[in-house]
Amino acid sequence: MAQVHHISSQHLTLERIGTILRDKYTLALSEEAEERIVRCFEYLQQKITNTHQSIYGINTGFGSLYDKKISPADLEQLQRNLMMSHACGTGEEVPEEVVKLMLLLKVQSLAYGHSGVQLQTVKRLIDFYNREVYPVVYQQGSLGASGDLAPLAHLCLPLLGLGEVYFQGMKIESRHVLEMFGWEPIKLKAKEGLALLNGTQFMSAYGVYNLLQAKRLSAQADVVSALSLDAFDGRIEPFNQLIHQVRPHKGQLETATTMRDLLAGSQLTKQEKQHVQDPYSFRCIPQVHGASKDAIHYVEQVFLTEINAVTDNPNIFPDEDEIISGGNFHGQPLALALDFLAIAVAELGSISERRTYQLISGQRGLPAFLVAEPGLNSGFMIAQYSAASIVSQSKQLCTPSSVDTIPSSHNQEDHVSMGANAATKAYQVMHNTERVLAIELMNAAQALEFRRPLQSSAPLEKLVQAYREQVPFVSTDRVLHYDIQQSIRFLRAYTL
Numbered sequence: 001m002a003q004v005h006h007i008s009s010q011h012l013t014l015e016r017i018g019t020i021l022r023d024k025y026t027l028a029l030s031e032e033a034e035e036r037i038v039r040c041f042e043y044l045q046q047k048i049t050n051t052h053q054s055i056y057g058i059n060t061g062f063g064s065l066y067d068k069k070i071s072p073a074d075l076e077q078l079q080r081n082l083m084m085s086h087a088c089g090t091g092e093e094v095p096e097e098v099v100k101l102m103l104l105l106k107v108q109s110l111a112y113g114h115s116g117v118q119l120q121t122v123k124r125l126i127d128f129y130n131r132e133v134y135p136v137v138y139q140q141g142s143l144g145a146s147g148d149l150a151p152l153a154h155l156c157l158p159l160l161g162l163g164e165v166y167f168q169g170m171k172i173e174s175r176h177v178l179e180m181f182g183w184e185p186i187k188l189k190a191k192e193g194l195a196l197l198n199g200t201q202f203m204s205a206y207g208v209y210n211l212l213q214a215k216r217l218s219a220q221a222d223v224v225s226a227l228s229l230d231a232f233d234g235r236i237e238p239f240n241q242l243i244h245q246v247r248p249h250k251g252q253l254e255t256a257t258t259m260r261d262l263l264a265g266s267q268l269t270k271q272e273k274q275h276v277q278d279p280y281s282f283r284c285i286p287q288v289h290g291a292s293k294d295a296i297h298y299v300e301q302v303f304l305t306e307i308n309a310v311t312d313n314p315n316i317f318p319d320e321d322e323i324i325s326g327g328n329f330h331g332q333p334l335a336l337a338l339d340f341l342a343i344a345v346a347e348l349g350s351i352s353e354r355r356t357y358q359l360i361s362g363q364r365g366l367p368a369f370l371v372a373e374p375g376l377n378s379g380f381m382i383a384q385y386s387a388a389s390i391v392s393q394s395k396q397l398c399t400p401s402s403v404d405t406i407p408s409s410h411n412q413e414d415h416v417s418m419g420a421n422a423a424t425k426a427y428q429v430m431h432n433t434e435r436v437l438a439i440e441l442m443n444a445a446q447a448l449e450f451r452r453p454l455q456s457s458a459p460l461e462k463l464v465q466a467y468r469e470q471v472p473f474v475s476t477d478r479v480l481h482y483d484i485q486q487s488i489r490f491l492r493a494y495t496l
Helices: 014-022 031-050 072-085 096-110 119-130 149-160 174-181 192-197 201-231 241-245 250-263 285-307 332-360 381-397 419-449 458-468 480-493
Strands: 004-007 026-029 090-093 133-135 138-140 164-167 170-173 315-317 322-324
Touching: 014 096, 014 201, 014 285, 026 031, 026 096, 026 119, 031 119, 031 315, 072 149, 072 192, 096 119, 096 133, 096 149, 096 201, 096 285, 119 133, 119 149, 133 149, 133 174, 138 149, 149 174, 149 192, 149 201, 164 174, 170 174, 201 250, 201 285, 201 332, 201 419, 201 458, 241 250, 250 285, 250 458, 285 332, 332 381, 332 419, 381 419, 381 480, 419 458, 419 480, 458 480
Parallel strands: 004 026
Antiparallel strands: 090 138, 133 164, 164 170, 315 322
16 A cells, blocks of 8 residues: 655655655645645635735736736636646656656645645645656746746646646646546636746756755765775775864765775775875865765755745735735745756766776776777777766756846846756756766776776675676677666666
C-alpha cells in the first residue's frame, strides 16, 4: 500500500521531498490545510460580494490592465481567459520529474490558505499527482517575475479540460483523461486563475531537482577524485587536518575529512613518492570541492524558504481582513541562487576534467591514454576530448541570467528576474557534470589496474569491483560511448 504524505504547514525539506519521490508517496491534504483553504476561499467570496473596491486580479484586469474594472458577472470568465491567454509556452517540454515537483510545490503553496482557491481545485492537482497525470509544460516563456506565468498556465490548463497531459506514457488531450476518471472540469472562481499562475513553482521545481542532483554529484565528486588520486599515485598530505584548521571554511574541512576517510588503508597512498607535489586538480580538492559544497548549502537555504512560502499575488489574510497586492512572485532570490548553483556544480566538472587529463598524460608510470599499446590503440584519448567539450559548454551556460531584465506589460512589470532561464541552464549543467564525473570514473578505474598488485582503500576497491561488473577493463580499443553511458547509469544507481 502506498505511503501518504499529508500536505500541511510542516516544513518541507529536501530530504523529505527526496523520500516522497523515491518511495512514490501519494499526496493528501491534512485537516488543517483543508480548513485554511476553505476559510480563505469563503472570506474572499464574502469580500467580493460586500465591496465595490477594485481588488487587483480579482475584479480588475491583469498587469498593465490593472485599471480595467470587471463586472461581477464576468469574474469567472476573467479567470478562464487568464489561463488560456497565458498559455504561451514554447521550446522543449519540461521533464516529467520536474512537472511532478511543480504539482507538489504548487499544492504546498496553495495549502497555506492565503490564495483564495477552491478546495476542489487543490484536490484536483493532487489527483493529477497521485494518478501520474503530468501536464505538458514548456521550458520557455517565463520571465521569472509575475510568477512563472506561461509554464504554470500549461500546468493548470488540464484543470479546465484544456491542454495536453502525459498519462501512462502517452501524450493525450487532457479532456480525455478527465472523462476517463469521471472528473468534471474545474469552474474557476474569482482570483483562482491568478493564484494558479502567479507563483514560482517552475523555478522552484527545477531548483529542488537541481539541488538533489547537486548534492549527489558533490558527494560523488569526492569519491571519484579519491580514486583518481590513488590511481595517479597522489600524496595524502594536502588533506591533513592541520592545513584546513587554519583556513576553516566548512566545505573545505568536510571535504578534507572525507578524502582522508576514503583513502584510509590504501597501499598506494602509503608507498614512497618520487614527487613532492601534485597538480592543483588533486592537491586542491578540499578547497575547490569545499567551495562548491558551501555554495550548494547557501542555495539550499534559499529554496527551503521558497518552497515553504506563499508566492502568488495578491495575498489574502482573513484574520487581518486584508487583501494585499505585492510582489512575492518575483524570482530574484531564486535567479541569483540558481546562477550560483550552476557555477558551483560546473566547477566540480571543470576540476574533474583536469584530473582526467592528468591520468591520460603518460605520467607517473601510467601508459599514455591508459592503454598497454598506445599508438595502435588510442585508448582514452577522445574520452578526455568529450569531457573538455562538455566542460566548455557548462562554462558558457554559467553566464548569469539574473543580471538580465527586459520590461514587459507596458512597463508595469519593468524589472524581472529571468530566473526561469537560470533554472533550465542549471538543469543542463547538472547533467553535464554528471557526464564528466562518469568519464573521470572510467579513467580512474582503468588507471588503477596499472598499479596492481597494490590495492587502494577498502571502500574504493569495493566501488571499483561494483563498477567492473558494469564496465570491463579496456585492453584494446572499443566503442567507448557505451562505456560512458554505462558509467553515467552506474553513478545514478550506486550508493557511494
